[in-house]
Amino acid sequence: MDRLATLDLFIRIVDRGSFSAAAAACGVSRPVATAAIKALESRLGTRLLQRSTRHVRPTEEGVAYYWRCIAILADLEDADRNAGGAVSGVLRVDVVGYLARTILLPALPEFLARHPALTVHLGEGERFVDLLREGVDCVVRAGALADSDMVARPLGVMEEVTVASPDYLARHGMPTTPEDLEGHQMIGFVSSRTGQPLPLEFKRGDEVIEVMLPTRLLVSGAETSAAAARQGFGLVQAPRYRFIDDLANGTLIEVLADFPPTPMPLSVLYPSNRQLSPRVRVFVDWVVKIIGSGLLPGA
Structure with missing residues (x-):
């Protein structure tokens, strides 16, 4: 491997903590990657990486070298671009x-x-x-x-809506205020950060009301959540753009429009x-x- 390719390989190893993943990303075999890093360490006269059976971590010298490599490759890309070279x-x-x-x-x-x-x-x-x-x-x-x-x-904010299917509302009734939600159910959208379902949110003036309703279905994907709402599993909140067609053709109905969720950035x-x-x-x-x-x- 040439010197620039070796720098790129070293950066990827540090980023991913793996020789195998970095080698695959660079399009070389694991043995080639290992040999290239050994040659680099030999040329520099210092150990850059600490290897174990599970992890690869940079040494103190490796951390300093990593940041120099980041700067060098970024400067090279900028130089190519400023000289008329294509972003590649x-x-x-x-x-x-x-x-x-x-x-x-x-x-x-x-x-x-x-x-x-x-x-x-x-x-x-x-x-x-x-x-x-x-x-x-x-x-x-x-x-x-x-x-x-x-x-x-920031890219902007998205208007949020609360929706449910006509069948669900026929069974549970149309609420007119957040206090009318007793006896209703929600589709529990599980947060990837906490592992817990997110509460429904309603704005009344400057007040934000959070409501945690019973749920028979927990989901972790937005598409599944929308499909479950169409099937009548409960109330769900999401950006309005996701439900434009559903709201237009009556597959879903907006609920508590006077108490919208906080817009989503x-x-x-x-x-x-x-x-x-x-x-x-x-x-x-x-x-x-x-x-x-x-x-x-x-x-």
């Missing part, structure tokens, strides 16, 4: 699935045409992602952001402890532009 490589992004399919994919051909040397690996998810260990460059997420070492670029996040690479920068700027231009229906 594989950009790994993780996005909420419905948003990926309805907003990003339709607009993606124009983005790829603008950057023909760039490949986008679009993952779908709603759980917390360890960007460094999983090799993800950035994520688009909805909801309040916990304190973290991520940089968050949407953000794109990337690690703060890395210099932003050109491919991440152009993607983040693009996402901010397309979401900010009103492509998100019902937002």
Whole structure:
């Protein structure tokens, strides 16, 4: 491996804590990766990585070298771009699935045409992602952001609604205030952070009312939650754009419209402890532009 490829390999090993995962990402075999790192350590005259049967961690010298490698490769990408070189490589992004399919994919051909040397690996998810260990460059997420070492670029806020199926409301009645929810059920959407179902939320003026209803069904995916609402399992809350067609054709009915949930912020996040690479920068700027231009229906 040449020196730049070895630096890239070393960064990936530290990020993922694994020789095998890093080797696969670089398109080389595990023995080739091992030999390259041994040669690097021999040339530098110091040990960069501590190896065990389960984990690979950088030594103190390895940490310092890691940050120098990050800066060197980022500077090289910037130099290529400023000299007229194309943004290239594989950009790994993780996005909420419905948003990926309805907003990003339709607009993606124009983005790829603008950057023909760039490949986008679009993952779908709603759980917390360890960007460094999983090799993800950035994520688009909805909801309040916990304190973290991520940089968050706001994309806007999404209007939230409470919905239920006509069959469910025929059986349980249409509530007119949050106090009327006694005897109702909700579809329990399990938080990826806490492992517990999230309460329903209703705004009355400046007051926010949280209601935890009984649930016979717990889910961890937004698509499953929406499908369960259509099947009459209970009340559910989600961004309005997810239910535009359902509300239009009567598959779902809005409930307690005078007491809407708090609007949900949407953000794109990337690690703060890395210099932003050109491919991440152009993607983040693009996402901010397309979401900010009103492509998100019902937002």
